[in-house]
Amino acid sequence: MNTMKGNSFPFSSIKPIFAWSVQYDHPEIGVKNDRLGDRFFLYKNDMSYKFREIEARWQKFWAENQTFKAENTSDKEKFYVLDMFPYPSGAGLHVGHPLGYIASDIYARYKRHKGFNVLHPQGYDSFGLPAEQYAIQTGQHPAITTEENIKTYRRQLDQLGFSFDWSREVRTSDPKYYKWTQWVFIQLFNSWYNYTSDKAEAIADLIAIFEKQGNAEVQAACDEDTPIFTAADWSAYTEKTRQEILLKYRLTYLADTEVNWCPALGTVLANDEIVNGVSERGGHPVIRKKMTQWSMRITAYAQRLLDGLDKIDWPQPLRDAQTNWIGRSVGAEVIFKIKETSETIPVFTTRPDTIFGASFMTLAPEHELVEKITTEEQKEEVGAYIEATAKRSERDRMADVNQITGAFTGAYAEHPFTKEAVPIWIGDYVLAGYGTGAVMSVPCGDQRDYDFAKHFNIPIPNIFEGVDISKEAFADKEQTVIANSDFLNGLNYKEATQKVIAELEKLGQGKGKINYRLRDAVFSRQRYWGEPFPVYYVDGMPQMISEEHLPLVLPEVEKYLPTETGEPPLGNATHWAWDSVNNKVVSNELVALSGVEGSDKGNGIYPLELNTMPGWAGSSQYFNRYMDPHNEEAIFSEEAINYWRQVDLYIGGIEHATGHLLYSRFWQKFMFDIGLVPVDEYAKKLINQGMILGTSAFVYSLYLPFGLNFKDNRSKATREDLESYSSFFDGTVFIPKSIYDDRYDLSNDQKAKLSHFVDELINEYQRLNPNHIVHKTFDFLDQFERNVHPVRVDVSLVNSSDELNIDGIKNWHKDFWQAKFMPENNKYVVGREIEKMSKSKYNVVNPDAICKEYGADSLRLYEMFLGPLEQAKPWNTAGITGVHSFLKKLWKLYHSGPDASFEVSEAKPSAEAYKSLHKTIKKVEEDIENFSFNTSVSTFMICVNELSAQKCNAKEILEPLAIVISPYAPHVAEELWSLLGHKTSISTASFPEFNSQFLVESSKEYPISFNGKMRFTMELPLDMSKEDIEAAVMANQRTQEQLQGRSPKKVIVVPGKIVNIVG
């Protein structure tokens, strides 16, 4: 919270010569001011640190001189520093956003000082949902909102003094940019994945293979239902069939995908938009529905995405997240024959060694064979079960894991070895989307199978030697010795697995297999504000618009909601058909005139795709596009990509671990395969900056029954209100137990306050209802939940003493004020909670105010000073005065002249001054290389404190010092640099060379410890021998005092470090 402390003068550049102020609740004047207070000053100009003026001047200078423009050719070595580009939301930047940008900016500036040609671009991920939702509500075109938001972002970024090369700005929603997103999509469409060469290849090559030999020998990533065909079959197929088959191989393909469909809203919902099976907004029913959607065959790259992680310097948690997400598991596919039919069921298992323990099989309810194999007697039960599970969303299914449900199909499979009948069940613990959607259930070795068997009374044969399975399954494969398993008896897990796979292969009923959890990525969204697909449909088959006619620009629509027939918003466009003869977008009406849709006799006008691409489309190639952002002929030139190659340092949040950071690696690998980029990992090193957390404020509002439902704007219950409740409200006031336990982490003071408030209400009630007996009860927690609850309020409306700005609240949230029975005059109980900083949590802190009050350099230093970059940390402005006064001290060092005017001395600096400077150079250099920016800030403070104490004003010290500080506080550094007489930007200066000779010491303050505990220190020459040190220490009187006459057992002397005496 802002306090009255610190440099809070409205005009920093002028210093008060006379001033008086009115304090809060001034005892004499009796004036109560609001928090910011009113101050009246008379000012005179002086030479103090005028950060506002300085920062504005240099920001202007950098912009006018394009100081940070990077060239694609240079004698210097290149270095590419990248930030994750922001989504320009309407809320603007909060103090959490710049954290990573400040770190990367420091690094980029440092690398420039170190003589690198640095590429440090910035842009906007400007397609996205918030702008679209705003458009739905207001009718405002998302492009306009987006443009406005970008302006705000740009202003906010500029005021922080980042060294971005803005000439390379990209925006994903700019047709000039998304032209190339569409272009990559076409390349993906025209490619397939060849497992033999282990890379993506042209679809034309695949066609050539099909023409020659069919697909039997082709090892490719393809749909599971791809039929096997010969060359003769291929030539006999119709064009449409061929296209259908090719679609099963393309890296981007159309497929029926199961989605959460909300008919009332006419859109697909993400899992977290559904609560208890109904939509979060509106409470409409949601069903699981198959929809034809574009998908990306990212699974083809599963292994390479895994292997690539070893080649890049990314944080371990992030690599772990991707590894888990890809979820490689090694096992076997086993094919079970179904008795009395010709059908087979393949299952995937990681424990083929336990096959003799398989006492049943379980299929996912959605499994396609379920209908075929279910017997007449079981039809009803199975049908009912499937219907019941279909109603439950995936999320619900996951939520009640403990509930065991299933149904018997009546069918039996044949065990591959024993040939015994294995009953086939269905159960929703088996997921349709993983493996084959079917499992062989081995209850003795898998807890889920065990629970299922117990629940349905299925036998649980034990196939492990000497293990008790009467209570639970035994899943420790390392401890397994197989028994009751024919040829596997006595073998351990490894041997048995090998053997059983060999036997299965002999039978032709299985093989070793590696399975991945990773699923193909759905690439369609039923949204307006995204990249249109460069796709039109002829006879239901997708056709690509040829590359030279890109971009296919997003059409205008009347409204941004789905159409009445449930089509995506683009279905509202009147001009959204493709004239394949003239290669342009034309009116939809012309499609109807083309006669038979798709027929050659028509006019060649076809419907365009109505879905748009997801958010991660544009962010999957932006880092490469920055290298050559204005190229209209190609996504980037060969020279540019070969010069910059890859990102050397990428800074961004870990929340993108399994989204953007995985998809973009996939795109890069694909682009590598088709020869567009020289490396298949685009970011050599990645750092995750920790989140800056916000402190949310809650008001614990008491919500007694009689406080509800005021019809007018009254904030206080009347006698009538209270009496109207008397019939069912017997006077029991439910005192929240929570006041007294720690659920809401209330302080004693808050508890007392809330408790007092309750008492007051009871008194009020009793005054009005004297016949009622009122008693407090602690028993009705759920009543409390309903009656007293924390209500979020904007943090800016609560001061540091937990006082509410009541007028502010009234304006801020009308409903909040009106709906609740609240006490008058600040008798609120305010609670606080640290959580993610977010507009929806009303806990954002805007950097603008801090910039205004302390300046960008202070904010930059402070954000770094908060703690290690990678660590999550709550925002708290309390300490910012520290870094701000550091900057003032720094400024003073260079202003030793009369009236604090600029003055530095040409005189030779002292040895101490050299030492202070070179210590700092060394430490800061190490810190930046290690991304330990917080410790650099304290190093600067130490240095400036030392130089101030030495009264050092030597140019020879202060000039290099400005350079060392400039990556962190670039504005003040530029100003000092120019005061030192330089005409060019400090960013062109070389980082000072560290010279160790200034740090050479002749003696050392040795810590003398006894049994490892330091007792005193002794100053001894560093060139003293071990023996002499020992002698000197032993001769010291204080050593003898410590020993008290005992002779030491041992004396450890580590020259230059420590002396330890063991007594």
Next chain:
RNA sequence: GCUCGAGUGGUGGAAUUGGUAGACACGUUGGACUUAAAAUCCAAUGGCCAUUAUGGCCGUGCGGGUUCAAGUCCCGCCUCGAGUACCA
């Protein structure tokens, strides 16, 4: 449940390869300057004990261990945070 990360003063956090725990800052207290305040400067500030000085004891989530020496290494726990979840 699984995976990863973290536990150090009133607070944020320092502590290279094991070698003076608490750097640097915030806050607090006292002082200087001032009619008064702000700003600035100085001093103290892990806890407990002692105080005439030199001091003493305990301390990095808990319990063990290795070592001359452990915040740091090893073993076993506890707590918190993040991610992920019926993945066969």
